Amino acid sequence: MRKMNFAQAINEGIKNEMRRDPNVFLMGEDVKFGVFGVTAGLIDEFGEERVRDTPITEEAIAGGAVGAAAAGSRPIAEIMFIDFSTVAMDQIVNQAAKMRYMFGGKIKLPITFRTMAGAGISAAAQHSQSLEAWFTHVPGLKVVFPATPKDALGLIISSIRDDNPVLFIEHKLLYATEGEVPDENEPIPLGVADVKRPGKDVTIVATGFMVHKALQASEELSKEGVEAEVVDPRTLFPLDKETIYNSIKKTHKVVLVTEEVKRGAWSGELAADIAEEVFDSLKAPVKRIGALNTPIPFSAPLEKYVIPNEVDIINAVKSIV
Amino acid sequence: MAEISEEKLLWMYRRMVTIRNFEEKASELFYKGELPGFVHLSLGQEAVPVGTCANLTDQDHITSTHRGHGDIIAKGADVKRMFAELYGRTTGYCKGFGGSMHICDYSIGIIGANGIVGAGLPIATGSALAQKVLGTNNVTICFFGDGASNQGTFHESVNIASIWKLPAVYVCENNQYAVSTPAAYSVSVRDISERAKAYGIPGVTVDGCDVMAVYEATKEAIGRARRGEGPSLIECKTYRWHGHFEGEEALGWTYRSKEEIEEWKKKDPIPKFENELKSRNILDDEKIKAIWDEIKNEIEEAVKFAKESPLPEPEDVLKNIYAGGE
Numbered sequence: 001m002r003k004m005n006f007a008q009a010i011n012e013g014i015k016n017e018m019r020r021d022p023n024v025f026l027m028g029e030d031v032k033f034g035v036f037g038v039t040a041g042l043i044d045e046f047g048e049e050r051v052r053d054t055p056i057t058e059e060a061i062a063g064g065a066v067g068a069a070a071a072g073s074r075p076i077a078e079i080m081f082i083d084f085s086t087v088a089m090d091q092i093v094n095q096a097a098k099m100r101y102m103f104g105g106k107i108k109l110p111i112t113f114r115t116m117a118g119a120g121i122s123a124a125a126q127h128s129q130s131l132e133a134w135f136t137h138v139p140g141l142k143v144v145f146p147a148t149p150k151d152a153l154g155l156i157i158s159s160i161r162d163d164n165p166v167l168f169i170e171h172k173l174l175y176a177t178e179g180e181v182p183d184e185n186e187p188i189p190l191g192v193a194d195v196k197r198p199g200k201d202v203t204i205v206a207t208g209f210m211v212h213k214a215l216q217a218s219e220e221l222s223k224e225g226v227e228a229e230v231v232d233p234r235t236l237f238p239l240d241k242e243t244i245y246n247s248i249k250k251t252h253k254v255v256l257v258t259e260e261v262k263r264g265a266w267s268g269e270l271a272a273d274i275a276e277e278v279f280d281s282l283k284a285p286v287k288r289i290g291a292l293n294t295p296i297p298f299s300a301p302l303e304k305y306v307i308p309n310e311v312d313i314i315n316a317v318k319s320i321v
Numbered sequence: 322m323a324e325i326s327e328e329k330l331l332w333m334y335r336r337m338v339t340i341r342n343f344e345e346k347a348s349e350l351f352y353k354g355e356l357p358g359f360v361h362l363s364l365g366q367e368a369v370p371v372g373t374c375a376n377l378t379d380q381d382h383i384t385s386t387h388r389g390h391g392d393i394i395a396k397g398a399d400v401k402r403m404f405a406e407l408y409g410r411t412t413g414y415c416k417g418f419g420g421s422m423h424i425c426d427y428s429i430g431i432i433g434a435n436g437i438v439g440a441g442l443p444i445a446t447g448s449a450l451a452q453k454v455l456g457t458n459n460v461t462i463c464f465f466g467d468g469a470s471n472q473g474t475f476h477e478s479v480n481i482a483s484i485w486k487l488p489a490v491y492v493c494e495n496n497q498y499a500v501s502t503p504a505a506y507s508v509s510v511r512d513i514s515e516r517a518k519a520y521g522i523p524g525v526t527v528d529g530c531d532v533m534a535v536y537e538a539t540k541e542a543i544g545r546a547r548r549g550e551g552p553s554l555i556e557c558k559t560y561r562w563h564g565h566f567e568g569e570e571a572l573g574w575t576y577r578s579k580e581e582i583e584e585w586k587k588k589d590p591i592p593k594f595e596n597e598l599k600s601r602n603i604l605d606d607e608k609i610k611a612i613w614d615e616i617k618n619e620i621e622e623a624v625k626f627a628k629e630s631p632l633p634e635p636e637d638v639l640k641n642i643y644a645g646g647e
Contacts, residue, residue, distance in 0.1 A: 030501045033574050040573070055471035055507035056438045056499050084437065087472070122358030122409075124420040126436035294638050298420030299409030300357055305635035 002183060007038045007175040009149035010114075013156035014039065014076060016185040018046050021074060024160060027052040028061060028078025028114070035080060035116065036175040062088035062113065066095045069109040069165075076160060082117040082169065083129050096165040097140030108163040112156075118171040118209055118259055119296045119307050128296035128303075130208070130259045133266040135167045136237040142166040142190060143236040147211035149179035151234055154188025162190060171208040171259075191238035195247065199227035202317050203247040203254040205270065206230060210257045210308065217313035226321055236266055244270075245278050252283040255316045257308055262290025284320035289313060325536070327603050333375050333532055334598060337367040337591050338612060340391040342620045343400055344563075347390065347407065350624065351567040356407050358420050363391035365530075365562040368590035369494050370395035372535025373462055373555075376543045382430045382448045382461040384441035387422040388494075388561070389434035392464045397429045400623040410630035417633045418641070430459075438499070439472030441465055442491070446478040449489035449552070460488045460546045462539075468499025470513045476520075479554065483520045486551035490542045493556040494529065500565045501576040517554040529557030530588040533597065560585035 004012065011034075018024045026046075031039045032053050043051040054061050058079055065077035079085050085092060096109055119128035135143050144159050144166055146152040152170070159166040196211060197218055206214035211232045218228040229247050233239055248254050254274060256267040271286045292306045344362045351360045363370075366388075374383070374395040385392040390403065398414070406413025407421050414424045422436040432448055435441045445463030452459045469475055470493055482489045493513050497504050510516060517524020523542070527534045535557055542553035562582060564570065598604040 029499075033501055033572070033576075037572065053502050053506070055502065056468040057471050057473070059473050087437065087439075122420065124358060124423060124436065125418075126422070127359075292638055294642055297418045297633075297638055298358065298406075298415070298423070299417030299633050301632050301635055302409075302417065302638050306638050 001180040003178060004149055004181055005176055005178045006149045006152050006170070007036050009153040009181055010038050010156050010170065011040065011042070012185060013153045014160070015042065015045070017157060017160040018042070018050065023072065023074045024076065025050040025052065025073060026076045026078070027054050027064065029054055029056055029080050031078055036172070038170070038175070039078070058084050058087035059091055062091035063095065065111045065113070066091055066099070066109060069111045070099065070107055074110045074160065076112045076114060079113060079115045081127050082115045082131050083126050085115060085131065092135075092141070092165070093138050097138045101140060109165050110163045111165040112159045112168055113165065114168045114170065116172050117169050118173055119291075119303060120173050120209070122298060122300060122303060124298040125295040130261070130291070132169060132236055133260055133264055133269075136266050136269070140165065142238065143169065144190060144234065145169045145208050145236055146234055147171075147174065147208055147232050149177070150181045151188060151194065151232070153181050154186060155190070155234060157185060158187040158190050161187060166190070169208070173209050177212075188234070190235045191240055192235065193231055193233045193240035193243040195229060195243065196232045197228065197230040199229035199251070201227045201251055201253070202229070202321050203244070203251045204228050204230045204257060204313065204317070205233065205244055205254065206257045207233060207236065208259060210259055213308065213310050214257055214313055217310040217317070220310065220314055221317055226317060228317060239270070241273065241277070248274065248278050249281045252281055253320045254282070255287040255289065255313065255320070257289040257313055257316075259307060260290050261293050262288065263293045265290045287316045287320055289316055329375060330598060330601070330603055333371050333536070334594055334604070335612060335616065336371045336374075336395050337532065337594065338616050339400065339619070340367045340371070340394045341591060342616050343390060343394060343403070346620050346624060348563065348567055357409060359387070360407070360421055360567045361388040361565065362563045362567060363388050363561060365585060365589070366494055366496055366559045367391055368532035368535050368594070369492065369529045369557045369559055370464065372532040373492050373539040375536050376540045377430070377460070377462065379429045380457070380459045382432050382445070382459065383464060384432055384445040384448070384461070385434040385464050386438070386441060386466060386469070387434065387436050388466070389422070389424060389464070393424055393426075393431055393434065396431050398424070398426055398431060400620060401626045404623045404627035405630050408627040408630070409632060410627055411633050412626070412630040416637075439465065439469040439474040442469065442472075442474045442478035446482050446487060446489055449482060449487035450485065452488050453485070458547055460490060460543050463489060463491045464494055465491065466499060467493065467495040467497065467504035467508055467513060468502070470516065471507055479516075479520045479522065479552065482552040483522045486549060488546035488549070489552040490539060490546055491552060491554045492539065493554065494559055495556055496559050496561045498561070498565070498577070501574055512556060514554055514556040522552050522554060524554040524556070526556040526558060529559030530590045530593065532590055532594050560588075562586060
C-alpha cells in the first residue's frame, strides 16, 4: 500500500491514463499548477500539446472537449469551480449529454469534466456550491463524487476510460486528506458503492466531504451503543442502489446526508426511490440532511450554520433509532 | 491637457493613496490570518479606477470584479464598511454575506463586484440599457480584466451595446495576467482595444500607470456615452504587484519573474502623479506626508471599526433570500 493525499491520488490517476493512452489530453485554466496542486507536474512530463492552459473561457473549454471527443480524442476538461459550470452549461447539457443520443448512437464522447465543489473555506456564494443534482438530472451524463484518495485514484481512471461524458467532482476540503491507496493503479468501476463502516442499527448514506462527517458522527453514536453503517455511493449516477438497499434491509432505518441545498437535492431523488422501492423494509421515515436553502454566505459563523455537521447527523439518527 | 480643477486633482491623489494603503493593510491582515477566504489585491493598478471615476457622479454606475477594492474605493466607498465586510461583520457593506468579491453600494452607483470572471459585462450592459430606457443622463462603467476579454460575455455585451448605442464604457484593466495565464498567451491580439473594431465602437489603449492619461481617455468616452453616441472600449495597460490571490506563493505558484515585477513597480502611478502635482505647485513633500499620515490613520480606524463590529447571528442566514419573503 502507498500513502498519498486526495490531490496526489487524482494526479497519479491522470498521469497513469496519459501514459497509457496518447489520445488523453488535459485542458483547463491554470492546469500547469492546478488549484491545490492536483495537476501540478503533468506539463513537465507530457508537454504543452497535451496539457493546455486555456484562457478564462468555460464555454470554449467544455465545447472544445465535446468537439475534440467527437473527433477521436479523450479529453479531460477542467471547469475550475462547479459554480463556473453555469458558464458552460449549454455545451455540457445540450451538447455533451445529448449528441450521441440525437445522432442515433453514431458517436461516443469520452470526456471527463473535472471540477471542484463544496463550502468551508469562506469562498462565498459563487465559489462554494454543491450542484451535483443539476447533472444527475441530465440523461447522457455520469456523475462521480469520491471521498477518499483510494476512491479518487480508482475512479478517475475509470472516468477517463469511460466512453461517456463523466462529471468528476472533487470536494475542495478533501485535497489535503491522506489515505492508503493500492500499490497498483487499478480502476474502480463506476456505479459501485462502498460501505465505509459496517453497522446494524441505521444506514447513513453520505457523499463527498459528508462521508467524513458521517464517519465522525458514527464514532460518537457508537459510544452510545448505536452502530451506524455508512454507505458511500461514490458514483451518483449510475447509482448502486443494490448496496444501499441491502444496507436498508439490514438496518430498517436510513439517513441521507449531502452538502447540497436540501431543496431539489440529489438526495431527494434517492429518498423517493427508497420510499417507492424498499418501503417494506423501513421502520421509520427516510431522514434527509442538506444545507439550508440559502446561497452560501461569506461570514464564518453564517457559513458554518448553513452547512450540515456531525451534530445534525447524530440528531437525525437519534430521531429514528 | 484638459482643464481640471485643483480640487479634482487632489481628490484623485487622495483616492489613489487610499487604495494603496487599503490594499497594503489588507495584505498585512491576510498574512496575520485575520481575513477569511480569498483576497485579490489591486496594488499597482490604482490609476485606472481613479482616473475613470474622476469623471463620474454618484448616479453613474460601475460593475467591478473579484479584484474590486480599488474600483470601489475610487467610486467613493467607505473604507470602514469595506473592512467590516472583509471581516464578515454586520456593519460591512453586505452585512457579512458577500465578502471581498461581492461588495456593492447602490447609493453611490456600485452595482456589484463579481466573483465570476466576465459576469459583470452583461450586467453593466443591462444597467446602461436601463439608463437609456429610463432616459437618464447616466453612464455605466464596466471594469473588467484581460482574462474576461476572452469570455463570451465580453463579446456578447459589447456587440449588443454597440447595436443599441448604449451609454456604457468598457474599461479593461489589463494587468497582463489572468490568474497565472499571461495575456500575451491567451489574448489573440496584441492590444485588447483592437477588439473594439470588431464591434464597430471606438477603442483605445492607454498607459494604465498614468492617471491623467486614463482620465483623459475615459472623459472622452464618457462624454460620448452621455451624448447618446454609444459605447467605447478603453484598455489600460497596468500591472498587479501581488499575485492573483494573497498566499499563492505558498502554493508554489510562481509565474512572474522578480525582474518583471520590479520593472513595473518603477512605473508606480502614485509618485508619477506626485511629480505632476508638484510641478503644478499643488503638492509638496510636506503636504504629501500630511495626506499619507491622515489616510494611514483612516485605514487604522477602519480596521479597528471592523474588528469591534459584531459578527452576524447564525439565524440571519435565512434573511434576504427573496424580496418580500418566501
